[in-house]
Amino acid sequence: MAKLLSGKDVAASLNESLKKRVEQLKQQHIQPTLAIVRVGNDPSQCAYERGAIKRCETVGVTVELHTLETTQTQADLLACIQQLNASPTVHGVLLLSPLPHGFDLHEATACLEPRLDVDGTTSGSLARVFSGSGNGFAPCTAQACMEILHHYNIALEGKTVAIIGRSLVVGRPVSMLLLHEHATPIICHSRTQKAHELAKQADIVIVAIGRAQAIGAEYFSGNQVVIDVGTNYSEEKQGLVGDVDFDTVEPHAEAITPVPGGVGAVTTSVLALHVVEAAEKRCSQQE
Incomplete structure (x- = not known):
């Protein structure tokens, strides 16, 4: 039986560490603050928003909500982002996407300063992921994969990692994060020939293709670490898979x-x- 890599245990460990760091910031009269920007009332975005608020409250991070109606304009959204860029009290901005029809996500993310881009959506953040320096952050899902590997002390240096999926949210950024830790990433995608054979040769396999239960036993040779990023609803199982x-x-x-x-x-x-x-970075720059 395979060892279960519980994300809940990883989150609990991160949360305890974050509580201490937040207290240290508060002692310096700094209250870490996240601004969430949402356009419309998409149910999945509202659900993620609730989860983010709950997690932030758990560790002591303040959350500001900035909601726009779908009847508002791109100019209104850009004005909101520019206001947050200029705020002395906001440390991170989460722009929930996709945006409704009539709004331009590319223009909106281009308006956001990378130093506030805590979900890794801007070009500046992606540049940092690839270069290892500069402002911005890795996409949260890609970084979550790394946090799981670190928490369970899974060695990366010199290991081969097959990444199935090449999105800018997971596949490509996680490959760069792995490369920075001296792993050897291999990206497989829909046009990769014999992807299952490449995956079989890997020490670690990360799967992020957005298709329910699409990757079966033919991709694995045994004794591998499997990180499954997918979250899909299964009618057959009446739950998430x-x-x-x-x-x-x-x-x-x-x-x-x-x-x-x-x-x-x-x-x-x-x-x-x-x-x-x-x-913390802003605090160090002010000293």
Whole structure:
């Protein structure tokens, strides 16, 4: 039986560390603050917003809500972001996406200063992920994968990591984060020939393709660490499932993240972590 890599345990450990760091900031009269910007009332975005607020409150990070109606304009959204850029008390901004019809996400993220981009959506943040320097942060989901690997002391240096999926949210940024830690990432995507054979040769497999239970036992050779990023609703199981077919893959894995309770459980803690890091960085610049 594979070891379950519980994201809840990782989140709990991060939260305890963050509480101490927030208290240290408060002693210097700095209150870490996240601003959440939402346009409209998309149910999934509202659910994520509630989770982010709860996690931030747990560790002592203040949250400001900035909501716009779908009847407002792109100019209104840009004005909101520019106001947050200029705020002396806001340390991070989370712009919930996708945006409703009539709003331009690319223009909105380009308006946000990378130092506030705690979810890694701007070009400046992605440049930092690739270069290892500058302002900005890695996307929270990509960083959550790394936090799980670190928490469970899974060695990365010299290891081969197959990443199935090439999105800017997970696949490409997590490959760079792994490279910075001297792992050897291999990105597989929809046009990769014999992707299952490449995955079989890897020490660690990270799956982020957004297709329910699409990756089966044929991708695994045994004794591998499996990080399943996917979160999909299954009508058959009447619940959430990952991109990995857990029941068939688990017997072939050394360790595996569950869904739910895996990567998703860590993401909002990473969001809070980025806000705290942004507050600490601003504090050090003011000294």
